[in-house]
Amino acid sequence: MLTKTSEETWAQFLEFIGERCSATEFENWFASIRVLEGTVEEICLEVPNIFVQEYLLDNYKKDLCAFFPLKASGEPAISFTIAETKKKIAPSATPVVSAPAAPIQETNSTIPEIKLNPFYTFPNFIEGPANQFVKSAAMGVANRPSKSYNPLFIHGGVGLGKTHLLHAIGHHIREHHKKLRIHCITTEGFINDLVENLRNKSVDRMKRFYRSLDVLLVDDIQFLQSRLNFEEEFCNTFESLINQGKQIVITSDKPPGQLKLSERMVARMEWGLVAHIGVPDLETRVAILQHKAEQKGFRIPHKVAFFIAEHIFNNVRQLEGAINRLSAYSRLMGLDITEEAVEKTLSELFQYTPLKKISVENILKSVATIFGVRVSDLKSASRTKDVAFPRQVAMYLAKEMINDSLMRLSSSFGGKTHSTLLHAWKKISSQVEKDETLRRQIDMARRNLEA
Ligand code: ADP
Ligand code: MG
Numbered sequence: 001m002l003t004k005t006s007e008e009t010w011a012q013f014l015e016f017i018g019e020r021c022s023a024t025e026f027e028n029w030f031a032s033i034r035v036l037e038g039t040v041e042e043i044c045l046e047v048p049n050i051f052v053q054e055y056l057l058d059n060y061k062k063d064l065c066a067f068f069p070l071k072a073s074g075e076p077a078i079s080f081t082i083a084e085t086k087k088k089i090a091p092s093a094t095p096v097v098s099a100p101a102a103p104i105q106e107t108n109s110t111i112p113e114i115k116l117n118p119f120y121t122f123p124n125f126i127e128g129p130a131n132q133f134v135k136s137a138a139m140g141v142a143n144r145p146s147k148s149y150n151p152l153f154i155h156g157g158v159g160l161g162k163t164h165l166l167h168a169i170g171h172h173i174r175e176h177h178k179k180l181r182i183h184c185i186t187t188e189g190f191i192n193d194l195v196e197n198l199r200n201k202s203v204d205r206m207k208r209f210y211r212s213l214d215v216l217l218v219d220d221i222q223f224l225q226s227r228l229n230f231e232e233e234f235c236n237t238f239e240s241l242i243n244q245g246k247q248i249v250i251t252s253d254k255p256p257g258q259l260k261l262s263e264r265m266v267a268r269m270e271w272g273l274v275a276h277i278g279v280p281d282l283e284t285r286v287a288i289l290q291h292k293a294e295q296k297g298f299r300i301p302h303k304v305a306f307f308i309a310e311h312i313f314n315n316v317r318q319l320e321g322a323i324n325r326l327s328a329y330s331r332l333m334g335l336d337i338t339e340e341a342v343e344k345t346l347s348e349l350f351q352y353t354p355l356k357k358i359s360v361e362n363i364l365k366s367v368a369t370i371f372g373v374r375v376s377d378l379k380s381a382s383r384t385k386d387v388a389f390p391r392q393v394a395m396y397l398a399k400e401m402i403n404d405s406l407m408r409l410s411s412s413f414g415g416k417t418h419s420t421l422l423h424a425w426k427k428i429s430s431q432v433e434k435d436e437t438l439r440r441q442i443d444m445a446r447r448n449l450e451a
Contacts (some may be wrong), residue, residue: 010045013067017060030053032083032199042077043068047201053080054229064137114174114184119295120167126291128284131161134275134374138165141249142172143214145180149273150247151238154254156277159317163250165277166217169249173215183210184217191223191230210237217249221269222253225260235265242268280316285309288316292323298330300337307339311350322346358401358449360394366445367394379414393438395421396428397445 018026029052034211047053056064057076064076071077120249122142127135140148154162170184185193197206210216214235226233241248252259255276258268280288289305300308302325312318329345330337343350368375371390378391391413398409399421406418413421432439 005314006043007035009038009067010035010043013063016063016067034083041069042079044079044081046081046083048083053082055104056224058228065105073190113172114182116167116170116174116184117163120164121171121340122168124291124295125161125164125168126284128278128280128287130278130280130284134165134277137273137275138169138249139172139248142169143176145173145177146245150242150245151250151269151272153250153252153256153269153272153274153278154397154441155252155274157279157314158253159315160277160315162277163219166219166249170215170217178366180214181212182215182217183213184219187221187223187234190218190234191227194230194233207237211240213241215377216241216249218248218250220252221261222259224265227314231265235262235268238265238268242271248272251300281316282306282309282313285313285316289319289323292320293327296323296327298327298337300326304337304339304342307342308346311346318349320377322349325349360398360402360409362449363394363397363401363445366448367397369448370441381414391429392424392428393442393445395424396432397442397449399425401449 014030017030021030032048033052033056034046035043036046045053047056061076064078065074068074069077122135125131125135132269134154137149137152141152142151154165156162167184170182173180173182182188193206194203197203224234227311238248250269255258256266259266259269286302286305286309289300290302293300293305308319308322312322325345326337326342329335329341335341364375364378367390368378371386371393373390374389377387378394381385382388395409395413395416398412399406404411406421410418410421428438428442432442
């Protein structure tokens with residue numbers, strides 16, 4: 001019996017959910033659910049496939065409990081029916097979505113054009129100590145698919161070249177092993193494909209497609225975490241390919257053991273070679289910058305490349321962003337790329353190491369050493385030029401390097417007033433512009449203090 005209330009409750013539930021998820025999520029997961037039956041004890045929902053059911057229970061169980069009747073166990077009293085089969089299933093039934101299909105050789109079946117970034121090739125990948133190993137493993141796989149390491153699992157932080165290497169393998173195989181059927185996909189893409197095929201009731205075709213591949217390149221497997229049913233389907237595809245001796249390459253932001261995936265999946269991924277891609281060292285970053293600049297058709301002086309590479313150190317994608325900005329800057333302004341120009345254009349991209357806590361006492365010591373005076377003189381009331389000038393330098397540095405009130409800073413200089421400190425800062429600021437020796441002395445003091 002379908003009570004009006006259960007439909008109304010479902011409508012209210014949808015309204016509640018609609019405000020909390022994206023339109024796409026709503027469209028993908030909720031729009032196709034229908035209320036079949038409803039009593040005060042239980043509600044029966046018709047779902048297009050098992051994934052929708054699991055998704056609902058995995059992500060919205062708490063909300064379902066708030067809207068619908070509960071079982072004695074505290075679970076929502078909902079039974080599900082799959083639209084296709086009209087087969088009633090218990091909410092916790094483990095779905096069997098993909099008994100490994102017999103491999104079907106569909107040699108003429110069309111393979112979608114694989115989308116590889118044309119720039120992500122081996123020649124465009126700059127090698128250094130942190131990525132040498134993984135690059136040679138990738139080249140090994142590209143030269144001899146399924147005969148070297150299978151699967152090859154590449155992991156490392158964001159923007160370090162995982163996708164680049166994955167596509168490079170794709171390009172190389174496409175060029176040198178023309179007969180092989182390659183497919184390159186993001187994990188999100190795989191999931192979307194599966195959802196789409198479930199909706200169109202064409203999962204078998206999808207399975208046949210994946211299982212007829214020679215090389216499967218999968219990017220960002222971490223997105224499979226906590227997506228239980230998709231994981232199972234992926235794992236079946238994976239096993240079926242590996243069992244047929246087909247090549248798989250996977251990238252991830254973590255090593256297999258740290259992924260929240262089933263033991264079965266982790267074990268499969270550890271079968272072959274697990275290779276880490278690290279942060280490139282300074283020289284490699286400089287080489288990457290110069291290579292990227294050349295590709296954009298301009299040159300950056302070695303000194304400038306070093307300067308950028310020193311400040312952007314853990315993400316190659318940001319180095320690329322820096323090059324893009326600089327190229328726009330030099331084109332628009334028609335100016336040369338100097339260190340000053342770089343600092344102006346890129347300052348917000350730069351990663352500064354957190355400043356060491358610097359005290360007035362340290363500043364006094366450093367300035368006293370550089371100017372050959374005693375700390376006690378700097379703190380004294382002496383107005384002789386030999387002491388007064390370095391004292392002003394110390395005041396200037398204190399204002400520049402310590403984030404504190406002028407009042408507190410000035411009191412650390414033996415009870416000087418804040419206007420004395422401000423005056424000193426103004427004087428040294430303008431003098432440093434003209435006086436090369438003074439600039440060097442101040443730089444030296446800064447370096448000592450920051451070291
Ligand atoms: P990930 O997939 O690891 O997040 P990507 O492969 O997308 O990183 O790389 C980010 C950008 O940095 C890409 O444009 C890529 O070409 C570039 N890149 C990363 N490492 C290198 C490298 N060693 N040599 C040249 N370019 C690199
Ligand atoms: Mg990537």
